[in-house]
Amino acid sequence: MDEETTVLVAVGVAAVLVFATVVYITFQPKPANEFMELYVLDSNHGTVDYVRNLGVNEAVRSYVGVRNSMSTAQYVAVYVKLSNNTVSAGPCPLPPLVRYERVLAKGETWEFPLNVTVTRTEAQGKYTAVTELKVNNTMLKDLRLLAEGGKGYRMIFELWLYDSSSESFQFAGSWGKVWAQFWFNLIIPK
């Protein structure tokens, strides 16, 4: 065999191997190109004026957004929870105050306003408990979430996706653990 054989085999086989590798890579699922997003915006639909101090019967408005960048439509639920600085988050073990559900098409963004009003509090020594709360039009009673001096409350938003195999909503999955929160202090009436 002559020198041309070596040249052609080297060039040809290298090209075939490279081509096979590139085809393999191209058809591999692209990492983190399927994802879900959750965000919270302030009352001005921005990221500047999140509430810091909240008075009783004072309404605070925010916007919660969810974007589906998975490859298929998703049945999603946003769990809204009220927590304090002693309870863990992501996920928060407390039950949700309210839950908003919707089917999101691929690539769809769903944004909804969230109005929260603390309507009643109770002093318990150096602690303050939120006992009544209104979230959008839902009045929630008999709550007992304490915070020292009314400080360090947080509104947590968790994204749960419906899993058809377990026929239930799941917090963690291939989309990761997606959750957001903002903190606020209660202004306690004297």
Added chain:
Amino acid sequence: MLRAQTVRVSLGVTYLTALLIRSVPGLSTGLPYNYDAWEALRVVSHTLRVGYLPYIPPHGPNFYSMTILLSSLLGVSEVDVFAYAMPFISSFSVLFTFMLARRVTGDSSSAVYSGLLAAVVGIFVHQTGISVPEALGLTYVALALPLLYDVMFTGGASKTLLLLMTCGAILLTHHLTTFYTLLGLVILSAFVLASLRKFEPRLLTPVYLTTVAVLIVVGWWLFGIPGTTVFFFQLIFGSTERLSALNFVLASGVVLYFALLVFQWNRVARPPSDMNMRGLVLRGGVISMAASVLVLSLVVFLVPLVSSYQLNPIHVLFFVAPYAFFVLFPVVIGLYFLFDRRRDSFRRSFSMVWCAAPVASSFFLLMASQWLLLGYRSLAFLLLGCFALAGLGLAELVRAVNARWRLTQGYVLAYVCILLAYTAFPPPSLLFGHNEAYTGSEVSAAGWAGRFFDRSLVVDSDHRMGVLLRYTTGQRVVLGNETSWLGMVSQFGSLRGLQPAHGYVVVTESMLVYAVTGDWTIMPKPLPREAVVFLDGSSSLDRVFSSSTVTIYKNMQGVR
């Protein structure tokens, strides 16, 4: 010699191979690859938005103009141009490398192997595969070298004109490539003048070119792009104030060594009179091993002195072994054969100076404090100068083996190509935590930041995510360095208070898994998980955005 048809087919397939390898990042992520690509993209997007370049970029306007033109002509977004287009252009460097090798070696087999190496050798693939000015600059240099060879040794008005145009394109494309080219021209001019016995105008081409080029290049750097290239030179020279004489001695020593190779080959290299292959292989092995050990020693001992980088055996094996065995070794063999065939010092000089320039520059930086690390930037240029020799070495090694092994040799060479190509886009674990690939979720998060961030606030992130955030928000981002909370926590491991001035903190999964990338002289380290626990549990930080790979915190310190 190969038949013309074999050469044409081989070159066509080699171009496709080069294109495919260089397209891997774009095809696997669908996004521009490498941090610098996003910096360049920012300039291009701004220009497309407002209709003019915001300023003359430090590299010159050529790369930016070309990407804008491609975006307009192809009717695709500039992001797609950055993700997919550059490999189509830069893969032509393979054909130009073939042209140079055929001229230098006079052997088409060697030239095809040279082109194949240019298609697959990792560092060269990386630097010509990403959408940055250097990729285009290197492609122009690959074209300029065979043109210069032709003008020097055969002449021709059209080629002279083309050479001048190509040199102009290099100048307006990338400053570091311009520097290496100019340095090569200066050394070539010196070698040519030392060789000249009578007035031969064509052979003096590099001297004319250098004279004109020095004036134009320095003028462009001083007045065209003031405050960038010259500023870098000032920084480098400033760092070597006490040792500048030693720096020049080191660089001059390299040039002198190459001069000895060119002018005193028989004394320095002592080639065997019969060019016995067994003896040459032994010499090639010893020389390439010795050179590798020398380079490794310099890296292992000097790099930790000027930076926090630490090499481990895996890095050494991954980055040094393939180049020592499959590039340096055939280069040495090729050198012996080339100098056996080419006895005139003009042609010998031409084949040496493109290696001498980047090596001399790297040796100058050996004693230039942290600038030593810049030496890695010369590797792609050095490889461009080496491909012709390596191709000749491979061809001669193939010929030295019994003809019945030709088929097997082809398979072995193909396997070597794949090994070399594997080093092109290393995983972050082999790149000190540098994750050059981006994900759709990161780009989407950065897009969200662009829509909702307050432009007056500073963003705290790392270099990798920061350049993307700069692209989408246009605001000030601290890039994981000593002014960044993320940078400091990753480097020192201990949690500290966040600066109130940093309005947003953007954390990526890549920071947790690989590293928070920051100052280039500091080895990046991963962000401790405790940092995220701290951010999530701090009542002065609202967690306002979350996805699988990106979390954005709004710093509410100072807000009442």
